[in-house]
Amino acid sequence: MRRLMLTLLFVLAPGLASAELEIFxxxxxxxxxxxxxxxxxxxxxxxxxxxxxxxYIQARPSLIAKVRNADLVIxxxxxxxxxxxPALLQKANNRKxxxxxxxxxxxxxxxxxxxxxxxxxxxxxxxxxxxxxxIQTDPHNIAAVARALSERLAKIDHVNSEHYAxxxxxxxxxxxxxxxxxxxxxxxxxxxxxxxxHKSWVYLLRWLGIEEVEHLEAIPGLPPTxxxxxxxxxxxxxxxxDVIIRSPYQHAKPSEWLSERAGIPAIILPLTVGGTEGxxxxxxxxxxxxxxxxxxxxxA
Amino acid sequence: MRVVGLMNAGxxxxxxxxxxxxxxxxxxxxxxxxxxxxxxxxxxRISELERRLAVAEQNSTQAVYAAQQAQSMPSQPADSGSxxxxxxxxxxxxxxxxxxxxxxxxxxxxxVGETELIMSAxxxxxxxxxxxxxxxxxxxxxxxxxxEAWVETTALPAGFSARFGRMFSxxxxxxxxxxxxxxxADQALPYQAFLDGRYVDNGVQxxxxxxxxxxxEIGGEIMQGEDDPSGLGASSVxxxxxxxxxxxxxWLAGASYLDLDATTSLSMAHFVWKWAPQGNWKExxxxxxxxxxxxxxxxxxxxxxxxxxxxxxxxWRFGAxxxxxxxxxxxxxxxxxxxxxxNSEFSRLRLQFARSESAFDDGNQWGLQYIHSIxxxxxxxF
Numbered sequence: 001m002r003r004l005m006l007t008l009l010f011v012l013a014p015g016l017a018s019a020e021l022e023i024f025x026x027x028x029x030x031x032x033x034x035x036x037x038x039x040x041x042x043x044x045x046x047x048x049x050x051x052x053x054x055x056y057i058q059a060r061p062s063l064i065a066k067v068r069n070a071d072l073v074i075x076x077x078x079x080x081x082x083x084x085x086p087a088l089l090q091k092a093n094n095r096k097x098x099x100x101x102x103x104x105x106x107x108x109x110x111x112x113x114x115x116x117x118x119x120x121x122x123x124x125x126x127x128x129x130x131x132x133x134x135i136q137t138d139p140h141n142i143a144a145v146a147r148a149l150s151e152r153l154a155k156i157d158h159v160n161s162e163h164y165a166x167x168x169x170x171x172x173x174x175x176x177x178x179x180x181x182x183x184x185x186x187x188x189x190x191x192x193x194x195x196x197x198h199k200s201w202v203y204l205l206r207w208l209g210i211e212e213v214e215h216l217e218a219i220p221g222l223p224p225t226x227x228x229x230x231x232x233x234x235x236x237x238x239x240x241x242d243v244i245i246r247s248p249y250q251h252a253k254p255s256e257w258l259s260e261r262a263g264i265p266a267i268i269l270p271l272t273v274g275g276t277e278g279x280x281x282x283x284x285x286x287x288x289x290x291x292x293x294x295x296x297x298x299x300a
Numbered sequence: 301m302r303v304v305g306l307m308n309a310g311x312x313x314x315x316x317x318x319x320x321x322x323x324x325x326x327x328x329x330x331x332x333x334x335x336x337x338x339x340x341x342x343x344x345r346i347s348e349l350e351r352r353l354a355v356a357e358q359n360s361t362q363a364v365y366a367a368q369q370a371q372s373m374p375s376q377p378a379d380s381g382s383x384x385x386x387x388x389x390x391x392x393x394x395x396x397x398x399x400x401x402x403x404x405x406x407x408x409x410x411x412v413g414e415t416e417l418i419m420s421a422x423x424x425x426x427x428x429x430x431x432x433x434x435x436x437x438x439x440x441x442x443x444x445x446x447x448e449a450w451v452e453t454t455a456l457p458a459g460f461s462a463r464f465g466r467m468f469s470x471x472x473x474x475x476x477x478x479x480x481x482x483x484x485a486d487q488a489l490p491y492q493a494f495l496d497g498r499y500v501d502n503g504v505q506x507x508x509x510x511x512x513x514x515x516x517e518i519g520g521e522i523m524q525g526e527d528d529p530s531g532l533g534a535s536s537v538x539x540x541x542x543x544x545x546x547x548x549x550x551w552l553a554g555a556s557y558l559d560l561d562a563t564t565s566l567s568m569a570h571f572v573w574k575w576a577p578q579g580n581w582k583e584x585x586x587x588x589x590x591x592x593x594x595x596x597x598x599x600x601x602x603x604x605x606x607x608x609x610x611x612x613x614x615x616w617r618f619g620a621x622x623x624x625x626x627x628x629x630x631x632x633x634x635x636x637x638x639x640x641x642x643n644s645e646f647s648r649l650r651l652q653f654a655r656s657e658s659a660f661d662d663g664n665q666w667g668l669q670y671i672h673s674i675x676x677x678x679x680x681x682f
Contacts (some may be wrong), residue, residue, distance in 0.1 A: 049547065049579065056582035058574060060550040060682045061515030061542025068459055068509050083645070087679035090428075091508045091517075095455040100425070122646060122674075222644060223614050249580050252616075 022156055024066050024097070026075035026085060027054055028273040029136040030107055032282050034074065036171045037150050041160055050275035053249045054080055055126070055221070059087035067092035070103070071156060074149065078113060080135035088113055100217025102156050108133050110148040111141040113201050136272055137204035139179050146171055147195025165250060178283055185290050192297045195232070195248035195264070197224070200271055204289065213241050216254045224254040236262045242297050245273040265296045313482070327617035388676035392480045398667040412437055416480060420678065426455040432478065447500065459509040470497040470519050471475040471538050471556035473570035473591055481680060483609045484638055485652045487668040489623035490593040490603030494566060501525065501534060501560065525561055529652070535559045542682070547579045552682055555651070564597035585611045602626045615642050632658035647672045
């Protein structure tokens with residue numbers, strides 16, 4: 001009997017309460033941000049990687065177990081995870097992290113969102129009524145979420161609130177310095193025009209002053225069609241766009257096809273931390289994005 | 301800048317004019333010091349002005365952002381009292397066209413399957429409720445059947461959750477899955493034979509999720525059962541375990557035991573394996589699942605099925621399934637292949653072909669199916 005209890009203890013021990021705050025982030029950028037603000041006091045886990053389309057994730061057992069043990073769930077929100085997060089929350093039996101409670105946080109609710117709409121019709125494809133959820137591509141948004149996250153961590157872990165405030169201050173100082181560097185670097189990109197695979201880049205393009213002229217997907221969420229690509233080829237063969245952008249998890253063929261026929265360079269940009277070799281944390285994410293954009297469009 | 305320069309020059313001129321031509325060196329030093337002080341003062345004020353200008357520019361960017369938000373924010377409809385707090389409502393439409401080889405049989409031709417009406421919402425801070433009603437048209441009559449109507453706790457501590465009402469039992473893997481989520485147009489043979497499709501009953505369910513990194517769920521039910529005067533004739537216990545292998549693979553395994561009545565019980569085991577390259581489910585994925593059922597009553601009977609579904613590119617899926625039953629005096633077996641095309645997550649068209657073999661009859665069946673949904677569509681479980 002004692003041996004059974006000991007074995008059980010060894011099996012269960014790794015999962016039992018630890019001193020760190022357990023943070024479940026739906027996407028890698030929020031796990032990275034949680035580590036910046038929380039430091040050694042938090043253990044951040046990302047449910048998805050940069051190579052996965054966050055709209056289509058399996059609500060699998062390993063994620064349910066992670067939500068079960070989480071003190072804070074932080075996701076982009078605005079219905080980006082509507083296909084899988086509710087199933088996790090329903091099966092995890094963890095009341096702390098249910099919407100409405102302090103343990104649940106939607107990053108996009110702390111920033112100004114673009115493209116919110118009251119016109120909800122699935123004939124128009126994958127519509128996000130509360131606005132475009134891919135907010136992490138504008139560094140100003142990251143700063144806003146960082147402030148909100150620091151407040152929320154202080155709320156659920158009062159004892160360490162000074163620690164979070166200190167980390168926030170350090171992060172914001174570094175971040176604002178990096179931000180002005182990026183903005184200086186990105187001057188030659190203003191006024192350029194981009195074709196994107198999916199509307200995942202609206203915040204980045206607005207920040208850099210790049211115009212989003214077209215999308216490879218005729219209807220958001222549905223794969224690019226041959227007819228639509230042919231139409232784009234005719235429209236842009238003699239100019240009108242400077243680059244075609246896609247995320248690492250998106251199908252390469254449509255970008256490459258259009259690039260060949262219309263003579264426009266096609267590039268991959270990391271949509272979040274881990275999207276490319278160079279994007280290892282939040283700072284290098286934007287370093288890498290700007291490097292790739294300038295390489296292709298930097299000559300004024 | 302020019303004003304300051306002018307002022308500087310003017311001051312210097314004034315100073316020079318007011319000093320006697322024969323001023324001594326230390327007086328010139330005093331004048332220089334005074335000028336430097338003035339210059340420092342003006343420069344401080346200029347940099348202060350420049351700082352305030354930068355802040356104002358940043359604020360105006362924020363103002364632009366905020367203005368865009370105000371412009372793009374959808375106007376919220378005013379709370380109209382009785383239609384506020386509406387539940388999530390969805391409807392799933394299904395229909396079939398089936399044919400058999402040989403003589404015309406019952407069930408051939410067009411049929412509209414169950415049209416499911418699904419509603420759910422939080423009741424308050426401690427409960428959520430869920431309803432599935434199926435509208436069917438059978439034998440010339442319309443039927444409304446309550447498939448599921450249950451209330452679930454959302455705020456129990458320590459990883460517990462309780463559910464009460466009418467529900468699909470938590471045994472097995474396919475038992476709790478709605479027909480519109482199936483990978484084939486019909487139910488696996490063992491479920492048809494031993495559970496009449498699936499086990500659904502009125503009762504109470506309690507589930508516990510272990511606080512471990514490995515997913516471990518243990519649950520039990522007490523249900524009404526059939527022909528039992530006490531109204532608590534059936535009970536079940538089930539467990540599920542699951543995890544990931546790397547980034548691309550996930551698995552789920554489980555075992556269940558259902559006590560149907562004093563004489564009949566059902567034991568089940570299931571295993572599911574899902575793969576997607578890098579875990580990117582959208583483009584390409586593969587699912588393998590299998591279940592074994594054994595019914596012990598007046599005699600012992602068993603059955604199993606195994607199926608695999610592969611999605612090579614977005615929208616297209618191909619599946620194959622084998623079913624077998626081990627009954628008294630017969631070993632029916634069936635082989636099914638299917639192909640489906642989904643325009644979006646909300647619409648699906650399926651073509652299916654099956655070959656059945658048994659001691660009594662061999663036959664081929666083909667079918668076309670559509671599954672279309674509107675309204676709120678709940679997140680699918682694993």
